[in-house]
Amino acid sequence: MQKPLIFITRKIPDEIIKPYENHFQFKMWQSEDEPIPKDVLIEEVKRADGLLCLITEQVDEELLQQARHLKIIANMAVGFDNIDIKAANEKGIIVTNTPDVLTETTADLTFALLMATARRITEASNYVKQDKWKHWAPFLLAGSDIHHKTIGIVGMGRIGEAVARRAKGFGMEIKYHNRSRNEQAEAELGATYLSFDALLREADYIVSLIPLTDESKEIFNEQAFQKMKRSAIFINASRGGVVDEQALIRALKNEEITAAGLDVFTEEPIASTHPLAQMENVVCLPHIGSASMETRYKMLSLCLRNIQAVFSGEKPITPIT
Template sequence: MTKPYIYITRKIPDAIIHPYADQFDFKMWEKADEPVPRDILLKEVERADGLLCMLSDNIDEALLNVANQMKVVANLAVGYDNIDVAAAKDRGITVTNTPDVLTETTADLTFALLMATARRIVEADSYIKKDLWKNWAPYLLAGSDIHHKTIGIVGMGRIGEAVARRAKGFGMSILYHNRSRHYETEKELQATYADFNELLTVSDFVLSLVPLTKETEQIFDRYAFEQMKSSAIFINASRGATVDEDALFEALQTNQIQAAGLDVYTEEPIQANHSLVQLDNTVCLPHIGSSTGETRSAMLNLCLDNIAAVFSGNAPKTPV
């Protein structure tokens, strides 16, 4: 019997797919750091039984229209705004994602980005490498305290809760805004629910950890930045399109807010000449929220476990 054909849109380690080699025939795009061209992806999807894709792959209705025998699309991410889930459902295609396994790692990165931005770590590193450090001075590269400040988390999902636990360790006051209240989280972490505008006006650190939906697209707009303290620091580790980047640039350039730490952008990859990258009060990372060797391997294994479950006639572990 012919084994199901699974196409993987990036090159991944052979050791990851080896345990599944008896169940499936695999083919991978040969490059790990470049996306598969659209024409090649369309050609592969025509004959693929399953697809393991990246968050940067656009799995839209046009692509699904040529997926003649596709049974499952496994997305290497928690978010799935890159996939037309409704179109997949109409065609009987299961869509899966990778929650849980990346929660703590992404929370680590989010809090590290907050700390690096507040304490001007990247700027300070560059200061020495450019041979600018000539003397000690009382306010040399003075940043902002983190401990005992107020953190405002917009999006109290798994990652938001994990970030809140880290904030608690720094003695921070925790505010959060979410579609629904999390009473257990409030009790466990002494977190306080706030409406969006209240959170913006009170918080010293405002974090975007929301999924990208029609409701959250550009939720951080010009009005939102106008509500923040002039000393506020904005962190985005969710999706770039939750932010009006022109409004953010203006807020940073005019010191309407103090600084920003960004791991995601409206258009990715972001270019070195992008206006936000040019600002000294902005720390920019290349969308590496879950990027540790251990976590990325766990995410890939979960994708493959989901694919295996579908072809075994079982429910996948993490369906969308």
């Protein structure tokens, strides 16, 4: 009996797939960096029984119409706005993601981004590297304190809770907004639920950790930035689409907020000429929220375990319903 064919949309280490070679035949796009072209992916999907993809691949209705044998799409991410879930469900294709395994790593990066932005770490490093450091001065590259300030977390899910635990260690006051109350975070972390508008007004640091949905698209718009304190710092480690980038650019230029730390953007990648990349009070990262070696291996392993479960007739470990 022929083994199911699993197509992987980026080159990954052989050691990760080796334990599964007795059960599956694998084919993968042979680039670690460059995304697979859409037309090539469509041709591969025609033959594949399973697909392991990244957030860079748009698995839309056009692509799914060509899927003749596909039983599972294992998305190497928590978010799944790159996949047409409805179209997949209509074809009986199971879709899975990789929650939990990246929670702590993404929270590390989110808080590191907050700290780097508040204390102007990137700007200060460039100051030295560009040979600008000639004297010490009392207010040279002075940033903002983090300890005992108010953090406003928009999206108190697993990652939001993990960021809140880190904030608690800094003695921060934790405020949050979520679609529903998170009583566990309130009880264990002392987090206070606020309306979205109230959070914008009260927080010193506004951290976006919400998924991209029709409701959250560009929720951080001109009106939202105008409600923030002038001293506020905005951090986005969720999806670029939750922000109206032009409104953010205007808010920064007009000094309506102090700074921004961004790991995600509306269109990725951005060029060095992008207005946000040109601003000294903005820290830009190339979407590396979960990018530790340990976590990336765990994410790929979870994708493969989901695939194995489906072809073994078992329930997937982390299905998207």
